Each structure stands twice: as structure tokens, then as C-alpha cells.
Amino acid sequence: MSAYTELIRNFDKVKDYVREFYIFGFKTRDSYAVKSKRTYDNEKRRIESWLSGYIHSENTGHKKMVSVKVDSSEISGNPLYRCWKSKSYTDNDITLHFLLMDILDTENGMTVSEITDRILKDYDIMFDIQIVRIKLKEYCDEGLLTACKSGKNILFMKSGKSTGEIIDKYEGIKELISFYSEEIPFGVVGSFLSDKVNHVNNIFKRKHAYMVHTLDDEILLSVINAINEKHQVVLSCIGTKSRNIYNISAVLLKVHFSVQTGRNYVVIYNLDTNRLNSVRIDSIKSIKKVGTSKKYDTYYEYYKTNKKYLWGTSFGDLRKYGQTEHIHFEVQIDEKSEYFVVQRLIREGRSGTVTKIKDGRYAFDIDLFDANEASPWIKTFIGRIVQFTTDNQELQKRFNDDIQALCDIYGG
Amino acid sequence: MKLFSEIYSIYYRIAEEILKRKKVTKNEIRDIIQEKGFLETVLFLEPKITGSERYSLFCEEDGIYSSVLKKSPDRPLTLLEKKWLCAVLNDRRSALFLDKEVREELSEVLGVTPMFLQSDFYSFDKFADGDPYEDEKYISHFRNICTAVKNKCLIKISFQSAKGNRITHYFLPLKIEYSAKNDKFRVHVTSYKNKKPFESGIINISSVTLTEITDIYPEIPENLSRKCREPIVVRVSKERNAINRFMMEFAELERTSVFDEETGICTVSLWYNKYDETEIVIRLLSFGPVIEVVSPSCVRRQMRQRVLKQKEILEQSEITV
Structure with a gap:
């Protein structure tokens, strides 16, 4: 052990x-x-x-x-980023890292043999040439080094100016990095940069920040690559309730972020069921690329056409796929002192329409694939709703029952 | 291009810090590790720098540890870092920090394709009235406020209050807050009376009409927190996956939670900012009857008022719900 x-x-x-x-x-x-x-x-x-x-x-x-x-509103940086800074390594890894950065510069390239010899001569450390070669290849992939051919030889050199030189040159860049370090996605990369130049954010703080998303950044990077490369993939997912693993053949179309519920999704064209779907990003365990999808643009256009019927990410019940459900609700307000409620309907109502019926009474209408998704938002207007109708009978009943249940909880 | 790589690890960062010092004592090494490392890093990393099986990067003489490197350690930007910078330079909010020409020059220097495009993502529940990030006046006020926060100096700010009044005052800006939900920047400020911190407040940067930086460096107020004294205690039932949804949605707030296996009820205490009480009440309402606010009485009262008002509307005969 x-x-x-x-x-x-x-x-x-x-x-x-x-x-x-x-x-x-x-x-x-x-x-x-x-x-x-x-x-x-x-x-x-x-x-x-x-x-x-x-x-x-x-x-x-x-x-x-x-x-x-x-x-999240009281801290200067996401503490969960520290988890990303815990990668193990070998003694050779760390030694070669600092020696290569010490020996190489941006202009005069060296061959692997020259580098290995220099390490022995100048630092009195003997490395197997193969180990040095592997590290050089790895650092070329990571962008720290570049390799160029010179006759029969391959010369290695540093890929550019030091991080410090670049950051010191541009006024405002430290603040830019501080701000975007706390953004999703991939804010952790900004944190790597801040670490490198010993910069600590003391200007910005966050409200409505879901720091936990950083844990899914590796998967998200694969998602983004699959989208940009128009790949067909096999998603291996874990059921959020059952914890069972299942696979989906899919084409990935767009990442849908929620800035209010803390849940992020990728919208997919599901090749097993031939329909649009969404998958929680935190449920994806792995993504296997199968090849380029010839019909990617067709699927993407199909998604774009249908996007207006999404409240969030649900394309509705399998049996009713493609059908929309209408929601109509009306609120009453004091026109002089409560107009902010109408502003909320406009600001937060996504593809819905707001209509003035008469002074102090406004209607909100929307057609959605899944009316259930809008239900939590509509409940935020409790105390002002004068009418709520939907052709989703189940939701209509549940809404009425919920109002009654709330009266039972708080009304007594 | 790896996100999880030792290149970005805290251990490499500490080693670099020590190597930069050229010559250090064992105590200094320990201090650096304790300052920058994880809680237990000293147990694992110190022996690798000062022990008999230490990394070949250090040599020891008379209790002084020195670097074997010829130059001060540094590395170029990695591909990941370059691609990330290019991606954020493409975001419209980057205009708040760098002028267009600088962004273009920097993108050219970086010379890579962006890690992602804003069009790869869609924030479906972001409010539609976000701040005007391309507006020159907005940018100028933002930068002035940013400078004043950094320098801890007073700044004269004129702004339009929520009630429509124009207010002009000297403030100490403490922090700039960004909300992804509102897509807005706000500045937390303190005003002064007789050179003493007087009142704290929050100003929407989009409502600012004038900013003037001063060279006055006032006393910094001590306790800035507007955190509630008593948390909101909520009982969350298992119904409709409410525990999962509730804990995710309120993950941004400091919480404690206890789950009762017999009843299936999770009792959650939420510590919140007093400024945000109304917003929190609205968010709690969105969960309907699968949660119940237990305390404090002022928050439960607000829930009750809204529900009773709804009940009153229901009882009016012409209403159909």
C-alpha cells in the first residue's frame, strides 16, 4: 500500500x-x-x-x-481552485522543469543531446536522454517550448516572453485577470496567472457566483472542443438520482448556463432518439469522440429554430416532443409605486411577451416546450397573480394546489 | 493542453519562490511553505528541499540552502494561459480594462486561437438589462472607480438613485461587485462625516454620471459586513428533488445543513447579506410548498404577507387560477 x-x-x-x-x-x-x-x-x-x-x-x-x-460574496478568490493545484509529479519532473527553463531561451535553440550534456556539465545532474526528450515533447504540447528543424536536428527553445514581462507591459491586465479569474468557465486559468505573478485580487467581489462549476472545467473543455470541431461523440453519464452509468450517442450543440440555479447543461442532438435533449454537465463522466458529424450544421439550425421555445433547457416530454404549451398569467400592481414588477416581467421573461391590459394589470404570455420549467419563476410573483392558465393540465393543477399548500403553511 | 498539470501546482509555485531567493535558511523555507502551501504541505515538501533526498535543485552549506540555477526562475505563458487570455479579450467586458488597440496588440502577441467563444455559451436566465460595457462614459467611470478602490482614496461620484434623485458625494469605494445574474457591476462605498466613516451603501455603476478621483486617503472603516445576525432557517422536503435543487441554488451563500433521515427533511440555515433580503424572499417563494421558512420571524412574515395577499386575490370571485 x-x-x-x-x-x-x-x-x-x-x-x-x-x-x-x-x-x-x-x-x-x-x-x-x-x-x-x-x-x-x-x-x-x-x-x-x-x-x-x-x-x-x-x-x-x-x-x-x-x-x-x-x-462567495466575502472572498477575493474561489477557494476551490486550490484543488486544481494539487497535481502530483516526480523528482525528475520538477528538476527538469526548472533546469529547462534555466537553460533554454527564446532565440538560440538546442538539441536534446546538447540539453542533456549541458545539464550534466553545468548542474552536475545526469539524466537519461529519453527522459529529457519526453519532457521536451510534453512542454512543446503545453506551449512552454517550441521545436524547429535545423538540418537533421530538432532545436528546442522557449516559446515566448516570460509571463511577468507580458503582464507588466499592459496596464489594466492584472485587473482584467482578477475579474475573469472568478468568471465561469475556466476562471481557474486566470488564477494560475495571478499565482505566477503573485497578484491578489483586492478590487472585485461576486454575487450570485457558483464556484462549484470549476470542478467540471475539464469536462467542459472537452465539450467546447467537441462543439468547435463539430464532432459526434459518446457521452458517458451518471444518473443524478440512480447513480447508474449510461451512454448517449450525440452531437453537442451549445452550453446552457444557469446563473440562478447553479446548474449547467449541454444541449445535444441525441442520435439514439433522434431528438434534441439537454444533459447536466456535472453528470458527464467522459466524452469519447467518434468522428466529425456530417449533419452538424443541420442539427445546429434545428436547435436554433427551436431555442425560442426553451425556458431553460427542457425540450419536454418524449411523448409530446415538438409540441408547445402555452402559459398566460396576469399580475396586478399599483401603477405608481409598483411598476418595477412590470420591469421584472420584461427583464426576466425571456421570449415571453408582456401586455398592458388596463391600468394596474399586465399579462405575460409564452409558448414553451416544457411549461413546468417556468413555474418557479412565476411563483416569485405570488401576492400579485390574478390569473394563471396553461394548457399543461398537470401544471395547472399543481400550481393551484401549491398556492393552497402555501396558504396552509403560512396562512394560519 | 492540460488543465490539471503540475506546472500550475502549489508545490511548483513554492519551489519557484524559494529558488528566486537564491539563499535561504531552513526556517525561511518553512515560512514560505506555510504561507503559500496547503495545511499539510510542510510535512511533504520541506524534506524534499532540505532533507537528504532533496531535489537536485538545491544545495546546502552550513545550514544555508541555495539554488543551483543560473538565472531567476521564470517560464513563458503556457498555451492554455494564452488561449484563455485570448478568449477573455474577445469578451465585451474586457473593454472595461484595456483599450481596443491594446487588446488587438495583445491578441497578436499571444497569437493563438481563443480557448472558447462567448457564442459557445448561452446564459438563459441572465437578466436582459445588463450594463452598457461599450459605452465610453461607463468605461471611464468604471476605470476611475477601479483606481480609487486600488489606491484606497476618496472619489466624488454623482449618480441617479433608485427614486430618481441625483446624488453627489465623496465616497471611499471598497469593492466592485459583479452579478452574473443581473449582468451588472455595483460599487460598495462608505461615506464620511467629520472625517469618520458614516454610512455604507451600494451604487449601480450604470447609474453613475460623474466620477472624480481625489488625493484624499481616509480612515478605512472596520466592520464592513452587512451580514445578517440571524440566519434564515428553512425546512426543505425531499419532494420534487427539492433538497438537491435548493442546495445547488443557494450554494453561493454560507450555509449549515442537517438531514433528518426519519422525516426526510433537510434543515438549512442560510447566512445572507441584509441588502439582499427581498431578493432572497422572492427566491424562496419560487420553491413553493416544498420548503418552509421557519425563522427569523421577519422573513417568515414576508412570506406570509405575500401568500395571504395571494389568498385574498384568490378569494375575489372574478379571478380564475
Whole structure:
């Protein structure tokens, strides 16, 4: 059995724990389906170390609950980014990293043999030439080095100016990096840059920030690549309730972000069912590219045509695919002091239309594939709704029942 | 191009910091690790720098550790970093930080395709009345406020209040807040009376009509938090996947939660900013009867008022719900 270390090789292994600690925070060791209690204990210990200062433990009976407690409006940077900075490496990796950056410059290229010899001569460290070659290839892929042919030789050199030189040259770039570091997606890259130049954000803070999305950035990068390259893919997903793994053959069309519910999706053309669908990004475990989709543009046009009937991401019940459901509701307001309610309808109503019926009374109308999706938003107008009708009978009944149930809870 | 790479790791960052110092003592090494590392990093990294099986990057003489490097360590931008920078330079909000010519020059220097395009994403529930990021006056006010936050100096701001009044005052801007939901920047400010911090407030940058930076550096107010004294306690039922939805939606707030396995009820305490109370009440209403606000009484009262008003409307005969 290998000894415990603070660093990890595979990010996937730990991200579900971080998510559970951060989102729920009430689960105990027994709630996790893991190979062994030691696995749970090791992951917990790592996360406690990475996120120290944000971790809280509480005992419930004999069981311990671990949670990550953060108020996103009170912090200067997303603490979950620290998890991305925990990749393990070997002694050779770190030694070669600093030596290559020390030896190479941007103008005079060196061959792998010259580099290996220089390491021995100047630093008195002997490396197998193969190890040096592998590292050079890796750093070319990462963009730290470039390789060019000179006769029969391949010369390696640094790929450009240092990070510090570029950042110091442009006034305002540090603030730009500070701001975008907390943006989704891929804000963590900005955090890498800030680390590199020892810059700390002390200007910006966030409201309505879903920091947990950073955990899905690796998958999201594959999603974006598949979209841009118009690939057909096989998505391997995990059921959010059942936890079963299932595969979908699909073409990925657009990432749909929610800035209010904390859930992100990718809209797909499902090749198994020949319909548009959406998949939660945090449910995707892997993406396997199958090849380029010849019909990508057709699917994308089909999505674009139908987008106006989406409230969020649902294309509705399988049996009623392609059919829309109408919602009509009316609100009453004091025209002088409560006009902000009408502004809310316009600002938040997406593809819906707002019509003035008479002074103090306004109607909102919309056609959607899935009227259920708009229901939470409509409930935010409780206290002002004078009429609510929909041709989704189930929703009509549930809406009426919900109002009654709320009266039972708060009305007594 | 990897996102999870040791190149960006905290251990590499610490090693670089130590290598930059050229000569350091064991105590200094420990201090750097403790300052920049994870909680337990010192246990694992210190022996690799000062122990007998240390990295070949360091040599030791009389308790002083020195770098074997010839130059101060530095690396170029990685492809990932370049592509990310190119992507953010394409975003319209980047005009707030860099002029068009600078953005174009920088994009050319970086010389790569962007990591993503804004058109790859669609934020379906973002409000439709976001700030005017391309407006020159808006950009100028934003930059002035940014400078004043950075320099901690007073700034004269004129703005249109929510009630339509024009207000002009000297403020200390403390932080600029961005909301992805509202697509708006707001500045948190403190006003002063007799050179003492007097009142705190929030100004929408889109409502600002004038900014003038001063060279006055006032006393910084101590407790800036407008956090509630008592959390909102909510009982969330299992129905309609409410626990999952609720915990995700309110993940931005500091919370504690306890799950009762017998009843299937999760009791969540939410700590919120007092400025946001009405917004939180509206968001709680959107969950309908699958949640119940237990306390504090002022928040429960607001829920009750809205529900009773709805009940009153229901009871009027001409209404069909």
C-alpha cells in the first residue's frame, strides 16, 4: 500500500467529494459509496488540507459531517481552485522543469543531446536522454517550448516572453485577470496567472457566483472542443438520482448556463432518439469522440429554430416532443409605486411577451416546450397573480394546489 | 493542453519562490511553505528541499540552502494561459480594462486561437438589462472607480438613485461587485462625516454620471459586513428533488445543513447579506410548498404577507387560477 500524499494524479477521483462537501455538507462517511473507509478518510484529509479555513466538521451522534463553508460574496478568490493545484509529479519532473527553463531561451535553440550534456556539465545532474526528450515533447504540447528543424536536428527553445514581462507591459491586465479569474468557465486559468505573478485580487467581489462549476472545467473543455470541431461523440453519464452509468450517442450543440440555479447543461442532438435533449454537465463522466458529424450544421439550425421555445433547457416530454404549451398569467400592481414588477416581467421573461391590459394589470404570455420549467419563476410573483392558465393540465393543477399548500403553511 | 498539470501546482509555485531567493535558511523555507502551501504541505515538501533526498535543485552549506540555477526562475505563458487570455479579450467586458488597440496588440502577441467563444455559451436566465460595457462614459467611470478602490482614496461620484434623485458625494469605494445574474457591476462605498466613516451603501455603476478621483486617503472603516445576525432557517422536503435543487441554488451563500433521515427533511440555515433580503424572499417563494421558512420571524412574515395577499386575490370571485 502506497503512503498517503497530499497530491493526486487524477482530478476525477476527488472532485465528487469536494462537490458533496460543498453543496450538501450533511453527509457522513457511511453515505459515500466508496471502496473502503480508508479511501474516504484519505480524500477527506486531502480536502481538509487544500481547503483549510473553509472546512467545518460537526458531529451528529457518532457520525462526523464535513462541509465546505464559503460565502462567495466575502472572498477575493474561489477557494476551490486550490484543488486544481494539487497535481502530483516526480523528482525528475520538477528538476527538469526548472533546469529547462534555466537553460533554454527564446532565440538560440538546442538539441536534446546538447540539453542533456549541458545539464550534466553545468548542474552536475545526469539524466537519461529519453527522459529529457519526453519532457521536451510534453512542454512543446503545453506551449512552454517550441521545436524547429535545423538540418537533421530538432532545436528546442522557449516559446515566448516570460509571463511577468507580458503582464507588466499592459496596464489594466492584472485587473482584467482578477475579474475573469472568478468568471465561469475556466476562471481557474486566470488564477494560475495571478499565482505566477503573485497578484491578489483586492478590487472585485461576486454575487450570485457558483464556484462549484470549476470542478467540471475539464469536462467542459472537452465539450467546447467537441462543439468547435463539430464532432459526434459518446457521452458517458451518471444518473443524478440512480447513480447508474449510461451512454448517449450525440452531437453537442451549445452550453446552457444557469446563473440562478447553479446548474449547467449541454444541449445535444441525441442520435439514439433522434431528438434534441439537454444533459447536466456535472453528470458527464467522459466524452469519447467518434468522428466529425456530417449533419452538424443541420442539427445546429434545428436547435436554433427551436431555442425560442426553451425556458431553460427542457425540450419536454418524449411523448409530446415538438409540441408547445402555452402559459398566460396576469399580475396586478399599483401603477405608481409598483411598476418595477412590470420591469421584472420584461427583464426576466425571456421570449415571453408582456401586455398592458388596463391600468394596474399586465399579462405575460409564452409558448414553451416544457411549461413546468417556468413555474418557479412565476411563483416569485405570488401576492400579485390574478390569473394563471396553461394548457399543461398537470401544471395547472399543481400550481393551484401549491398556492393552497402555501396558504396552509403560512396562512394560519 | 492540460488543465490539471503540475506546472500550475502549489508545490511548483513554492519551489519557484524559494529558488528566486537564491539563499535561504531552513526556517525561511518553512515560512514560505506555510504561507503559500496547503495545511499539510510542510510535512511533504520541506524534506524534499532540505532533507537528504532533496531535489537536485538545491544545495546546502552550513545550514544555508541555495539554488543551483543560473538565472531567476521564470517560464513563458503556457498555451492554455494564452488561449484563455485570448478568449477573455474577445469578451465585451474586457473593454472595461484595456483599450481596443491594446487588446488587438495583445491578441497578436499571444497569437493563438481563443480557448472558447462567448457564442459557445448561452446564459438563459441572465437578466436582459445588463450594463452598457461599450459605452465610453461607463468605461471611464468604471476605470476611475477601479483606481480609487486600488489606491484606497476618496472619489466624488454623482449618480441617479433608485427614486430618481441625483446624488453627489465623496465616497471611499471598497469593492466592485459583479452579478452574473443581473449582468451588472455595483460599487460598495462608505461615506464620511467629520472625517469618520458614516454610512455604507451600494451604487449601480450604470447609474453613475460623474466620477472624480481625489488625493484624499481616509480612515478605512472596520466592520464592513452587512451580514445578517440571524440566519434564515428553512425546512426543505425531499419532494420534487427539492433538497438537491435548493442546495445547488443557494450554494453561493454560507450555509449549515442537517438531514433528518426519519422525516426526510433537510434543515438549512442560510447566512445572507441584509441588502439582499427581498431578493432572497422572492427566491424562496419560487420553491413553493416544498420548503418552509421557519425563522427569523421577519422573513417568515414576508412570506406570509405575500401568500395571504395571494389568498385574498384568490378569494375575489372574478379571478380564475
